[in-house]
Structures are given as C-alpha cells and as structure tokens.
Amino acid sequence: xxxxxxxxxxxxxxxxxxxxxxxxxxxxxxxxxxxxxxxxxxxxxxxxxxxxxxxxxxxxxxxxxxxxxxxxxxxxxxxxxxxxxxxxxxxxxxxxxxxxxxxxxxxxxxxxxxxxxxxxxxxxxxxxxxxxxxxxxxxxxxxxxxxxxxxxxxxxxxxxxxxxxxxxxxxxxxxxxxxxxxxxxxxxxxxxxxxxxxx
Numbered sequence: 001x002x003x004x005x006x007x008x009x010x011x012x013x014x015x016x017x018x019x020x021x022x023x024x025x026x027x028x029x030x031x032x033x034x035x036x037x038x039x040x041x042x043x044x045x046x047x048x049x050x051x052x053x054x055x056x057x058x059x060x061x062x063x064x065x066x067x068x069x070x071x072x073x074x075x076x077x078x079x080x081x082x083x084x085x086x087x088x089x090x091x092x093x094x095x096x097x098x099x100x101x102x103x104x105x106x107x108x109x110x111x112x113x114x115x116x117x118x119x120x121x122x123x124x125x126x127x128x129x130x131x132x133x134x135x136x137x138x139x140x141x142x143x144x145x146x147x148x149x150x151x152x153x154x155x156x157x158x159x160x161x162x163x164x165x166x167x168x169x170x171x172x173x174x175x176x177x178x179x180x181x182x183x184x185x186x187x188x189x190x191x192x193x194x195x196x197x198x199x
Contacts, residue, residue, distance in 0.1 A: 030057035030077025040175035045191035055084030065100035093134030130162040
C-alpha cells in the first residue's frame, strides 16, 4: 500500500453486514461494544448479549454450537475479550463444531477501560493463534470484499471458522440491548424453542 495506513472498516457497518440476512442464525454478542453494535443493527430475540464475564463469548458460542448442531452460531466479540479467553480457541479447535463462526472486531483497543492499546496493536496475530489451535479456517478481513465473503460463509458448514476484522477506532453513541439477564435468557430460550417447533 506504498506506506499508507491500512484500511480499517467501520465497526457498525461490519456488524450490520454480518446480521443483514441472519435467517436462523444464533448470535452471541461479546461484552461492551460488540453488544452495542449488535443492538444498533437491530435487537433480536436470538441475539444473546453478554453484559459481563469478559473472555467468555467464544466459549458460550461453543456451548451453543455443540447443543444446537442444526443451527449456525455466530460469536461477535472484541480483541480485548478474545485475548482474555485465548484458551477457548484450543477447545474450539479440538471440539471442531462445523456450525461455529467467531468474529473478532479488532480495533486494537480495550474499549471498556479507556482505549488502552491491546496486544494486537503490538503485532499479536489472533488469526495465527487460531490456526495454531487447529482452526484452519482462520483469516484476517481488511476490506469489504473479504467481509462479503465472510458474511456468506457464516451460514455454511465447514467450520469452525475464525475471522479477525480490522476495524477503526471509533467513539460511537451507545445503543444498549436489554439489560435484564433473566429476560435475555428467557426470551432467547423461548425464541430458540419456538424456532425448533417451527422447524
């Protein structure tokens, strides 16, 4: 790129694209900005936002993917949370659920604690880590063409899939999902049960 800065995608554009044609997709939205971005794309009963438990998004998605192998599962979380839960990648690699996709919105910052630089800002490559953990379908997305490919792949098999999407550092208005944990759990379970009955 002749020394120019790498292209960084707008976070909410990425999430909106991932959720635009969600059909039967089950979504785990990681702590903080990932959950806000999913809510900005449209609150949905089959999106489960994590209000706490930093580092647990990928493992929550793994459990859901194993429990419902008939449904595609998408985890959307940030680089800071993924760095806290790196061990989950080894478990995902060993369990190898074909219906699981983990997408990392990587702005190289800890957004919830003051925008400090994360390890990915210093060259840590999460896609390489995923490949080392037996997740061969791992990539880094830097442009809209690659994002479009990822959006199509989310509904297919052949996983587990892992994608690091390089996004801009942005300060965006909060769009909060429901905050009541019992409500979120109940509506997710009810929607999942209703979709099972309908299927």
